[in-house]
Amino acid sequence: MTTGTASDTTSGAASDTMSGAAREAAPDVRELRRFNRFYTNLIGxxxxxxxxxxxxxxxxxxxxxxxxxxxxxxxxxxxxxxxxxxxxxxxxxxxxxxxxxxxxxxxxxxxxxxxxxxxxxxxxxxxxxxxxxxxxxxxxxxxLPAGDRARLTDAMRTIRALLGEGAEQPSGDRAPQVTLRTTGPGDLGWMVERNAALYAAEYGFDLSYEALVARIIAEYAEGFDPRWDRTWIAELDGRRAGAVMCVRDGRPGVARLRLLLVEPDARGHGIGRQLVDACVEFARGAGYGEMVLWTNSVLGAARSIYQRAGFELVSEAAHHSFGQDLVGQDWRLAL
CATH class of the missing domain: 1.10.10.10 (Winged helix-like DNA-binding domain superfamily/Winged helix DNA-binding domain)
Structure with a gap:
């Protein structure tokens, strides 16, 4: 009986310790484990x-x-x-x-x-x-309807970006080469085409979004001033894989980041981060005092990049644009 009692006591103590650890786990830890259990069961x-x-x-x-x-x-x-x-x-x-x-x-x-x-x-x-x-x-x-599919895929990209991606390729493979350059002939047209195609496929945006991008590009080309404006094209192993613009906002000393884009098959290589960093460095060097941007809450991966670069959310408001119900967000970075 003595042996049995000791065993029961030890088992009970271990059980209490495990229960205590479970109770003390942070909410985000519990949520991550809950998601893991759900997803492993979902995919079998x-x-x-x-x-x-x-x-x-x-x-x-x-x-x-x-x-x-x-x-x-x-x-x-x-x-x-x-x-x-x-x-x-x-x-x-x-x-x-x-x-x-x-x-x-x-x-x-x-x-x-x-x-x-x-x-x-x-x-x-x-x-x-x-x-x-x-x-x-x-x-x-x-x-899932198209809008929910876009939210889901964007959330999965955010998970990969925040927890780190890069283990998919065996270490013996050569890492793809990422380079940034300024624009050449045809690049601005490519930006209109790719923005329209990707946002339609991933978020269900309609033709009005392509019209907006075309206007932004046209205004940039017509009023371009190399002292204050710059566009970067990211290449992955020599092919166009992303882009971003830095333009005058209209208010003295304020730059605006616009049209950040990374091709789906080029994500996970830090291209978005490099493009945003280039924008910020150029704005500082040009003498801007702050940089602003407008985005929508569904773009989780992009918002993560902005936060890492130091941007802060200053306001948000619901709106219906591009055929979708969205929440627009204004972000600001003091330079």
């Missing part, structure tokens, strides 16, 4: 194979994805990028090799490293996984 992460009707676990599917989507992948890259135990990864790759999904050989760059290559069967399996994953994601999204 706990029973991934049955969810997508495949023989692969979630980890196995992710390894296949990495090998299929990168030209050169070494085992060490997979271990680092996916934070996998070396022994576990070795057994997983051995299983793939036995099923003739991959081959393993020495890396051409470093014979000490093991190069992983998909077989024809591996490419077929990876393709099937990709198709079924896209279908599953599409089924989730098709239940």
């Amino acid at each position: 992460a706990l029973d991934y194979g049955r969810h997508l009707y495949t023989p692969f676990t979630l980890t196995e599917a992710r390894v296949l994805y990495e090998v299929a989507h990168h030209e050169r992948v070494d085992a060490a890259d997979l271990r680092a990028s996916l934070s996998l135990d070396a022994g576990y990864l070795s057994r997983l790759l051995g299983k793939f090799e036995d099923r003739e999904l991959i081959t393993r050989g020495k890396s051409e760059q470093d014979p000490r490293r093991q190069r992983i290559t998909l077989t024809d069967g591996g490419r077929e399996a990876a393709g099937l996984l990709e198709e079924r994953s896209q279908d599953a994601a599409g089924s989730l999204l098709e239940q």
Whole structure:
């Protein structure tokens, strides 16, 4: 009985400690864990194979994805990028090799490293996984109206931006090159086209938004003064991937940031941050005393970039524009 009593006491103490820790957890910690439980259940992460009707676990599917989507992948890259135990990864790759999904050989760059290559069967399996994953994601999204889909995708970009993105590529891959430049022939027209297309696709904006962007661009081109105005084009590996403008606001000493844009497939490389930083640095160098901008609350990722740059929200108001009910926001940065 003495032993049983001690065991019960220890168990009770541990239970009380765990309950106390749960009660003391901050609200944001509880909310993050609640979201994790919801999302893993939603996408079937706990029973991934049955969810997508495949023989692969979630980890196995992710390894296949990495090998299929990168030209050169070494085992060490997979271990680092996916934070996998070396022994576990070795057994997983051995299983793939036995099923003739991959081959393993020495890396051409470093014979000490093991190069992983998909077989024809591996490419077929990876393709099937990709198709079924896209279908599953599409089924989730098709239940939502366009406006809610835009809010959801914007929120997911915000999560990636705030918690850090960059683990999707094995470390052996060359990092894409981001460069900023001023505008050349055709760039302003490209900004009108891309703003109109992206905001229509992601937020359901109508033709009136394209008209607004065209007016902003036309006014900039007609009244351009290099002392006070500047536009930057961001390139990712030599292709246009984003843009932003710094223009006179009309009030003495005030600059306005306008038309920040980053292409969807170029997000996660810090392009938005670099564009905003360039705008702020130019405004300071030109002698402006403050910089302002107007945006809408649905643009969560952009607002995160503005906050990191030091902008402060000064006012907001509901409005109906571009075919949508929106909440407009005015932001300010003292220079």
